[in-house]
Amino acid sequence: MWKEYSSGYMKHNRTSGLSVIIAAFISALLLSLLCGAFYNLWKYEIERIELGEGGWQSRITGELNEEAIAAIKNHANVKDAIVTIKNHANGKDAAVGIKGDGDIEEVAAIKEYASAEEAAVRDEGEAETTVELYFKDMRKVFADTLQIAEAIGIPPEQVSYHYGLLAMYLIRSSQDPAPRLIFPLFLVITGIAVLSLIIIIHNSFAVSMNARLHQFGIFSSIGATPKQIRTCLLQEAAALCAVPVFAGNLFGVLISWGLINLTNVLLGTDVPGRHEAVFGYHPLVFGLTLLLTVITIWISAWLPARKLSRLTPLEAIKNTGELQLKRKKRSPALALLFGIEGELAGNALKAQRKALRTATLSLVSSFLAFTLMQCFFTLSGISTRETYFERYQNVWDIMITVRDAEVDAFGETGKFQKLPGADSVVVYQKAMAKRIVTEEELSKEMRSFGGFSHASGSNVTPTEGGWLVNAPVVILDDASFLAYCEQIGISPQLDGAVIRNQIRDVTNPDFRHPTLMPYVKGEAETSVLRQSGKEELTAEIPVLAYTEEVPVLREEYATLDYYEMVHFLPSSLWREIKGQVGGCGEELYIRILGAEGAALAELTALQEEAVQIVSPNYTVESENRIQEYETNEKQIQGMLAILGGFCVLLAVIGAGNVFSNTLGFVRQRKREVARYMSVGMTPAEIRKMFCIEALVLAGRPVFITLPVAVLAVWYMLKASYMEAGSFLAEAPFLPIAAFLLAIVGTVALAYYLGWRNVRKINLAEVLRDDTMM
Amino acid sequence: MNILTCEKVRKVYGSGENQVVALDGIDLTVGKGEFVAIVGASGSGKSTLLHILGSVDKPTSGTVMIDGTDLSRLNQTQAAIFRRRKVGLIYQFYNLIPTLTAKKNILMPLTLDKRKPNQEHFEKIVNTLGIADKLEALPSQLSGGQQQRVAIARSLIYRPALLLADEPTGNLDLKNSKEIMDMLKLSNRNLEQTIVLITHDEKVALEADCIITIEDGRIIQDEQRR
Numbered sequence: 001m002w003k004e005y006s007s008g009y010m011k012h013n014r015t016s017g018l019s020v021i022i023a024a025f026i027s028a029l030l031l032s033l034l035c036g037a038f039y040n041l042w043k044y045e046i047e048r049i050e051l052g053e054g055g056w057q058s059r060i061t062g063e064l065n066e067e068a069i070a071a072i073k074n075h076a077n078v079k080d081a082i083v084t085i086k087n088h089a090n091g092k093d094a095a096v097g098i099k100g101d102g103d104i105e106e107v108a109a110i111k112e113y114a115s116a117e118e119a120a121v122r123d124e125g126e127a128e129t130t131v132e133l134y135f136k137d138m139r140k141v142f143a144d145t146l147q148i149a150e151a152i153g154i155p156p157e158q159v160s161y162h163y164g165l166l167a168m169y170l171i172r173s174s175q176d177p178a179p180r181l182i183f184p185l186f187l188v189i190t191g192i193a194v195l196s197l198i199i200i201i202h203n204s205f206a207v208s209m210n211a212r213l214h215q216f217g218i219f220s221s222i223g224a225t226p227k228q229i230r231t232c233l234l235q236e237a238a239a240l241c242a243v244p245v246f247a248g249n250l251f252g253v254l255i256s257w258g259l260i261n262l263t264n265v266l267l268g269t270d271v272p273g274r275h276e277a278v279f280g281y282h283p284l285v286f287g288l289t290l291l292l293t294v295i296t297i298w299i300s301a302w303l304p305a306r307k308l309s310r311l312t313p314l315e316a317i318k319n320t321g322e323l324q325l326k327r328k329k330r331s332p333a334l335a336l337l338f339g340i341e342g343e344l345a346g347n348a349l350k351a352q353r354k355a356l357r358t359a360t361l362s363l364v365s366s367f368l369a370f371t372l373m374q375c376f377f378t379l380s381g382i383s384t385r386e387t388y389f390e391r392y393q394n395v396w397d398i399m400i401t402v403r404d405a406e407v408d409a410f411g412e413t414g415k416f417q418k419l420p421g422a423d424s425v426v427v428y429q430k431a432m433a434k435r436i437v438t439e440e441e442l443s444k445e446m447r448s449f450g451g452f453s454h455a456s457g458s459n460v461t462p463t464e465g466g467w468l469v470n471a472p473v474v475i476l477d478d479a480s481f482l483a484y485c486e487q488i489g490i491s492p493q494l495d496g497a498v499i500r501n502q503i504r505d506v507t508n509p510d511f512r513h514p515t516l517m518p519y520v521k522g523e524a525e526t527s528v529l530r531q532s533g534k535e536e537l538t539a540e541i542p543v544l545a546y547t548e549e550v551p552v553l554r555e556e557y558a559t560l561d562y563y564e565m566v567h568f569l570p571s572s573l574w575r576e577i578k579g580q581v582g583g584c585g586e587e588l589y590i591r592i593l594g595a596e597g598a599a600l601a602e603l604t605a606l607q608e609e610a611v612q613i614v615s616p617n618y619t620v621e622s623e624n625r626i627q628e629y630e631t632n633e634k635q636i637q638g639m640l641a642i643l644g645g646f647c648v649l650l651a652v653i654g655a656g657n658v659f660s661n662t663l664g665f666v667r668q669r670k671r672e673v674a675r676y677m678s679v680g681m682t683p684a685e686i687r688k689m690f691c692i693e694a695l696v697l698a699g700r701p702v703f704i705t706l707p708v709a710v711l712a713v714w715y716m717l718k719a720s721y722m723e724a725g726s727f728l729a730e731a732p733f734l735p736i737a738a739f740l741l742a743i744v745g746t747v748a749l750a751y752y753l754g755w756r757n758v759r760k761i762n763l764a765e766v767l768r769d770d771t772m773m
Numbered sequence: 774m775n776i777l778t779c780e781k782v783r784k785v786y787g788s789g790e791n792q793v794v795a796l797d798g799i800d801l802t803v804g805k806g807e808f809v810a811i812v813g814a815s816g817s818g819k820s821t822l823l824h825i826l827g828s829v830d831k832p833t834s835g836t837v838m839i840d841g842t843d844l845s846r847l848n849q850t851q852a853a854i855f856r857r858r859k860v861g862l863i864y865q866f867y868n869l870i871p872t873l874t875a876k877k878n879i880l881m882p883l884t885l886d887k888r889k890p891n892q893e894h895f896e897k898i899v900n901t902l903g904i905a906d907k908l909e910a911l912p913s914q915l916s917g918g919q920q921q922r923v924a925i926a927r928s929l930i931y932r933p934a935l936l937l938a939d940e941p942t943g944n945l946d947l948k949n950s951k952e953i954m955d956m957l958k959l960s961n962r963n964l965e966q967t968i969v970l971i972t973h974d975e976k977v978a979l980e981a982d983c984i985i986t987i988e989d990g991r992i993i994q995d996e997q998r999r
Contacts, residue, residue, distance in 0.1 A: 327911070328874055328909060328910075328911055329872075339884070339887075340881065340884045340885060343873075343877075344870070344872065344873070347872035347873065348872060350872070351871075351872055675868055675869075676870070677853060677856075678827075678862055678864075678868055679856065679857060679862075679868075679881050679882055679885070679927065680853050680854060680857020680858070680886075681853060681857075681885055682849070682850040682853040682854065683849050683853070684850060685853075685885065763824075763829045763830070764821075764824040764829050764830035767829060767864065767868070
């Protein structure tokens with residue numbers, strides 16, 4: 001009987017069922033998309049960790065002999081073990097894989113090879129062996145590694161774990177203090193999504209079920225038990241949702257596939273530290289998503305079904321599900337603007353407040369997030385462009401970073417300086433030293449703002465003779481240093497340093513428009529550089545000049561520590577003093593300026609040629625200014641597209657809720673309309689009322705967002721010392737207006753469809769209904 | 774002077790085999806200031822007649838003139854304006870706007886017409902109906918009797934040419950029924966309000982000046998009592 005009743009109802013009330021179908025589809029799609037995206041993010045993160053740090057789970061380091069390695073291999077839970085032998089004396093190393101499940105002969109063969117490699121590495125001194133372990137059962141990694149270490153006589157402090165990787169499998173140790181929140185974050189977001197969806201779909205079910213409260217009251221009065229009513233409602237829910245849930249899940253997988261590919265296109269794969277994300281989908285993920293969706297929908301249907309089945313027959317028969325207010329409410333603004341229609345619309349919205357809560361929250365937060373995001377990225381884009389790309393536009397075209405090289409011993413400088421297509425090449429390195437600045441040395445301008453009185457203890461240390469300040473040393477190749485001397489108008493020579501004699505008024509925090517002034521008087525003919533940390537080790541060098549003009553390098557000075565005193569030195573002088581001063585960085589930089597107005601293709605060719613000079617002997621990284629600018633633009637656009645996509649998803653949830661209300665509340669709203677008409681409200685006035693409702697619902701995000709966005713932008717402008725005019729000239733009015741129009745259009749459509757159903761009213765018939773109380 | 778004239782009013786629902794004749798050639802006149810009760814069994818067509826008189830429904834054929842307006846010629850908008858100016862409708866289940874206070878419900882027809890209420894008239898009505906202290910309450914905060922009083926006040930506020938009441942006491946207890954009927958009689962006598970009342974309760978009908986009995990969509994008896 002119930003089956004017949006339900007199928008009959010669903011057949012004749014397609015609109016009411018439609019809102020449930022839409023809600024179930026959207027929920028399934030969102031959950032599937034979320035799970036698909038998270039699975040791929042999780043997979044990507046694991047790949048990233050494995051590519052960068054290796055896929056080992058734990059590591060044992062020490063002097064390990066063959067027996068120890070064999071013992072490791074023989075442990076029942078060890079799947080793979082990679083042995084690396086490093087000789088600190090000669091810098092040689094060798095890596096040998098030992099497969100845990102290989103047979104004895106295979107292992108012996110590997111061992112033999114390993115021994116040969118080892119011999120080559122060991123022959124010049126003491127070697128250290130590291131065994132990277134891969135386990136069959138990863139969850140036992142902590143216990144089993146310790147057990148292995150103990151068995152081979154290695155103390156626990158020589159055991160390390162790949163906490164970052166293990167955390168991705170939710171394997172945590174109390175020894176790891178890092179929060180590692182990625183996986184828990186995924187779980188929390190999924191949980192929030194499930195709860196949010198339950199609220200939305202629950203509402204659709206409630207609307208659809210409440211519309212038949214009267215009928216269930218009648219059923220109950222003739223003896224239907226609460227369980228029978230509940231079962232009937234849940235059966236209907238299952239019948240309505242089966243297809244949309246499956247379809248939504250499939251679409252979700254499809255969209256997550258699209259999202260991953262889009263991410264590759266938008267964020268690029270040529271960015272350092274980023275690799276191509278390959279879409280993956282495990283059947284288990286599909287099964288889990290489907291289960292999650294079914295549970296979500298079942299809870300959503302069960303909640304109103306339970307509530308409905310518990311009503312007494314009298315309550316059910318009396319209840320019309322009509323919009324009611326518990327307390328008197330006022331809508332003065334709407335009444336003032338639109339008259340009685342405004343007041344009725346305001347009251348109707350207040351009466352639907354609970355049902356429209358999700359819509360309001362989703363629409364407001366999506367628009368707010370979208371607006372703030374657009375404003376933030378615009379501001380950040382302007383700032384990056386002004387402070388980086390435009391500022392350094394004529395400073396560099398190609399930057400090459402060479403690892404483990406020293407500028408005074410670097411033999412390729414000449415080759416770089418002869419590169420065809422390169423207008424200017426500087427090879428330089430940075431070191432960190434200290435220097436004492438005496439009271440007498442200070443310029444009068446520097447004294448005017450209080451000298452070192454504003455300096456923090458971490459940057460400046462008062463000493464007996466003055467103040468110990470940081471003295472970054474920029475060591476230029478000799479040719480570039482001579483050119484620099486010519487640039488600042490002094491006689492080119494290599495036996496001294498040039499000191500940057502400039503400090504900003506530290507009392508003015510506006511970093512965009514700093515007040516610059518001389519740091520010292522510039523009278524001292526020598527400068528004493530001290531080793532950082534061992535200040536008693538010093539080197540006195542002649543000062544060739546004090547200047548505000550710095551070499552053309554992609555470097556910023558005194559940005560974090562306003563009191564640092566930068567010294568520019570030729571590499572030949574550095575060779576003489578480096579023993580005392582030390583503090584030299586491990587990286588050497590090559591700054592290349594190409595021909596003026598060179599295009600990307602020319603710079604790329606120049607970059608390739610330059611890299612070829614050093615890559616055979618060194619580890620190098622290279623950057624290309626135009627390429628970097630384009631990549632940066634692409635990344636910003638990518639971030640905007642991805643974050644914007646989430647805002648759109650949020651808006652879709654809101655719009656779905658509006659649709660489910662306007663399409664689901666038809667019967668109740670027909671009654672409401674009948675009442676208005678019976679007291680003489682014309683169809684045009686009722687239409688006006690519906691329009692006001694839609695306008696308020698769609699306009700609310702603007703009214704809430706506008707002041708918040710103005711405040712946020714004002715704050716961001718203030719914090720970044722940017723002028724409002726610069727922002728307004730590039731303010732993202734168009735995308736924000738487009739997003740708003742989409743919200744307004746969707747809400748208008750939902751109300752139009754709702755109105756189309758409601759207006760088809762037979763007033764006499766509705767008034768004849770005995771539930772018209 | 775007749776305020777209401779019905780000539781050969783016929784109302785048919787459905788078509789073919791499912792055709793139902795709800796009203797079959799109703800001829801009826803009601804003079805200004807008259808209190809008429811229409812009685813009949815369930816399904817006799819009395820509610821259909823009331824809906825047609827209230828311009829809520831249209832006759833299939835025949836003419837209905839109220840205060841000089843031919844109802845059959847009105848479109849939806851004109852019918853709505855007619856309802857808020859010429860006829861007051863009182864329903865068994867009150868039919869108040871649940872989101873508006875009693876006062877706003879009462880003033881709604883005037884508000885829709887953008888007219889200002891006559892304060893004296895408003896106070897007279899609410900005092901007479903005994904709801905002066907309930908004006909700020911929502912319908913859901915009022916008892917059945919109080920809701921019906923608000924509905925009556927709403928239908929009297931714009932001094933309609935004709936007051937149509939559909940089983941106004943059908944949902945009330947004896948005490949409230951009597952009070953509502955007293956108020957209708959009072960408005961009929963003191964304000965010369967023309968009233969057409971539909972009821973199946975003979976005791977209620979006996980309060981009217983004239984009792985018209987309908988059966989199968991036809992008037993079978995027209996009894997002038999006063």
